[in-house]
Amino acid sequence: MDPRSAHYPRLARETLEQTPGVRDAVTQAALAFDAHRLRAYGEVDVDAWRRWAEQVKSHVLTHLDTYLEQAEARLVEHGAHVHWADDAAAARRVLDELVSRYGVSRVVKGKSMVSEELGLNDHLASQDVEAVESDLGEYIIQLLDEPPSHILGPAIHRTLDDIRRIFHEVHGTAPEATPEELCAAARSTLREVFLSADMGITGGNFVVAETGTLALIENEGNIRISTSAPRVHVAFVGIEKLLPRWSDLAVFLQLTARAATGQPVGTFVSLLHGPARDDEPDGPDEVHVVFVDNGRSRVLADPDAWEALRCLRCGACLNVCPVYRQTGGHAYGYVYSGPIGAVLAPGLLGLSETLPLPFASSLCGACAEACPVRIPIPELLLAWRRRAVDEGLTPRAERAAFRAFSAVATRPGLYRAAGRLVAATGGRMARYLPVLGSWESVRAPLDPSGGTVRRGPRHGGAAQPSDSDQTGAPGSEVEPAP
Amino acid sequence: MRVSLFVTCLGDHFFADAVHDAIHVLEGLGVQVDVPAGQTCCGQPAYNAGYMTEAVRVARHTVRVLSDAGPVVTPSGSCAAMIRTVFPRLLASDSAAGAATDLAARTWELSEYIVRHLGRERVGQGLRGRRIAYHHGCHALRELGLLHEPLTLLEGAGATVVDWPADRECCGFGGTFSVKLPPVSAGMADRKLDTLPDADLLTSADPGCLLQLDGRARHRRMGLTVRHLASVLREGMDGSA
Numbered sequence: 001m002d003p004r005s006a007h008y009p010r011l012a013r014e015t016l017e018q019t020p021g022v023r024d025a026v027t028q029a030a031l032a033f034d035a036h037r038l039r040a041y042g043e044v045d046v047d048a049w050r051r052w053a054e055q056v057k058s059h060v061l062t063h064l065d066t067y068l069e070q071a072e073a074r075l076v077e078h079g080a081h082v083h084w085a086d087d088a089a090a091a092r093r094v095l096d097e098l099v100s101r102y103g104v105s106r107v108v109k110g111k112s113m114v115s116e117e118l119g120l121n122d123h124l125a126s127q128d129v130e131a132v133e134s135d136l137g138e139y140i141i142q143l144l145d146e147p148p149s150h151i152l153g154p155a156i157h158r159t160l161d162d163i164r165r166i167f168h169e170v171h172g173t174a175p176e177a178t179p180e181e182l183c184a185a186a187r188s189t190l191r192e193v194f195l196s197a198d199m200g201i202t203g204g205n206f207v208v209a210e211t212g213t214l215a216l217i218e219n220e221g222n223i224r225i226s227t228s229a230p231r232v233h234v235a236f237v238g239i240e241k242l243l244p245r246w247s248d249l250a251v252f253l254q255l256t257a258r259a260a261t262g263q264p265v266g267t268f269v270s271l272l273h274g275p276a277r278d279d280e281p282d283g284p285d286e287v288h289v290v291f292v293d294n295g296r297s298r299v300l301a302d303p304d305a306w307e308a309l310r311c312l313r314c315g316a317c318l319n320v321c322p323v324y325r326q327t328g329g330h331a332y333g334y335v336y337s338g339p340i341g342a343v344l345a346p347g348l349l350g351l352s353e354t355l356p357l358p359f360a361s362s363l364c365g366a367c368a369e370a371c372p373v374r375i376p377i378p379e380l381l382l383a384w385r386r387r388a389v390d391e392g393l394t395p396r397a398e399r400a401a402f403r404a405f406s407a408v409a410t411r412p413g414l415y416r417a418a419g420r421l422v423a424a425t426g427g428r429m430a431r432y433l434p435v436l437g438s439w440e441s442v443r444a445p446l447d448p449s450g451g452t453v454r455r456g457p458r459h460g461g462a463a464q465p466s467d468s469d470q471t472g473a474p475g476s477e478v479e480p481a482p
Numbered sequence: 483m484r485v486s487l488f489v490t491c492l493g494d495h496f497f498a499d500a501v502h503d504a505i506h507v508l509e510g511l512g513v514q515v516d517v518p519a520g521q522t523c524c525g526q527p528a529y530n531a532g533y534m535t536e537a538v539r540v541a542r543h544t545v546r547v548l549s550d551a552g553p554v555v556t557p558s559g560s561c562a563a564m565i566r567t568v569f570p571r572l573l574a575s576d577s578a579a580g581a582a583t584d585l586a587a588r589t590w591e592l593s594e595y596i597v598r599h600l601g602r603e604r605v606g607q608g609l610r611g612r613r614i615a616y617h618h619g620c621h622a623l624r625e626l627g628l629l630h631e632p633l634t635l636l637e638g639a640g641a642t643v644v645d646w647p648a649d650r651e652c653c654g655f656g657g658t659f660s661v662k663l664p665p666v667s668a669g670m671a672d673r674k675l676d677t678l679p680d681a682d683l684l685t686s687a688d689p690g691c692l693l694q695l696d697g698r699a700r701h702r703r704m705g706l707t708v709r710h711l712a713s714v715l716r717e718g719m720d721g722s723a
Binding site: 009012013016017023027322323325326327359360361362363364365366369382384385386387388389394398399402403405406408409410412415419422423435436438439441442443444445446447448449450451452453454455456457458 | 489491493494495496497498499501502505509514515516517518519520521522523525527528529530531532533534535536537539540542543547620621624625651652654655656657658659660661662663664665666667668669670671673693694696697698700701
């Protein structure tokens, strides 16, 4: 996937101006997800769960080498094959080799963000292998030829009418088809795909190092079929997805579902241990687990960024984010969007390639409050901003402006003079400070109150502007704002 | 009882009337108010934009000018949060570290000071019959943990605080965010304004949020009255002027 994150400001503006329906659709869906999360969080001692989950994930990340080797050994004992992919190209090479080894011409896919990260669909298409998404949301955006705009709800930026239109074109359903009729159309297509696919590709929510368990959470049942009907199952899993113990699943399966959709647990949870054994009627003949690094080791080694790797991909931070709700995920130009995308993208892809993203936040803090593994997202955003400044990546005029700011704000005399200037120029400030043109493009002009507030002890009576008695400078009278 | 008022840069330049109202309210509650000389800005604009050198410099200045100031009260949740939660970390390895921690422990947002420190829930009865929408600034809400304090004072003065589904959502100000990404920032303000129920006025303890919401509402010619909490509390104390 070619990241377009550098264009966030333009993409966000275009989304808001050209497709205003996206904002409404995303906001409504995100608010609904978030309301479910809040209710589900309220049903348990969620802060204790979150603190515990944070500690477990941090422990895994700080002992990742040990747990990865343990997971590999257990998986191999179960008869699975384990591959290591340093980057997306390596992951695609593994896939190429498996496609050719098993003579695969059709792949059915379970919903997987890492597969989007690796660009597997486009790659398979370029190798003349048909790949069909089997998650309904993913299936819809595959028909529309779009990337997902949300970790959990890839098509939440689309309205029912959008889906009716594309299904009418592709499946010939009625223009006014009900959601049930649309589902039935997708189902009949997908059933045939499930039965004829040579390979199922999924991601993985967790890999338990102790038991070599691959855990997958879903609500539609498509992942269960994708991992059991085709004769080959390939799971692409980020190296950070490990849990130490089988018993850890008890909390993580529930916490993930509560954070993501407000469910006590996902409708389907698949706990997979290698290929079908002789006494098992279902299941694949071959199972391959591809552990994907693709920049994660670099993030892990970064003391200001590594905590982002605790992420469970629940989407709670997207749902609660007022910035994300304006545009949905596409404007971020990367598979991971919203607050977690803004801290993962610079780590995985490089800061200069994704520079605007750490600034695509008002630092409101709602994400950190919602995160089930307590990733301090605002702190991580600030760390990326600091690094952008340190590396000289921010605009020259901005750097000069902040130097001037600190000079003025440490010299009270200059500061008061600046106050007089603000008051004197009044509504015409935008002419002198270009940044205010940006302010006034979407807001009424600022309305300075005049001068600065008088310093010193108060002895009753109305406060006076600090300078009027000394200088009589224009505009230094403090007037009540209208 | 004696406090020092930290005016803040937005207070100086855009909310002087609200600053005077804050002084008036505090004095009405029997508190002597000093406005320490030399004070400027807390440095948050630089901090949030990633300019650490500049932020440290300004923070150090603020710590110095407020060093012997007793309790510090400020009509800004965001600046109170900057001083309380960021200064100690920002200046941790600085010679001002001890003074920063000391300042953090005696800095209060206005409504927080009145309710939590003075233990007063009533400034007067001047808001009887008023329907008021309250915007919870993110830093007051999440960093200072203020939720009931401003509402208690408004309701204590007789106002009805209207039920507003988006009252705890960010207004889209975010310092430089507001000028770096104007369409996104404006969309966030619109979400607030579009969900606003019928009310006589909109208020908040945060000058930044008020600039944003008032600027957007005036741009849209909504005819919405937007006032700082301190000014509304002054009305609560004195009755409408």
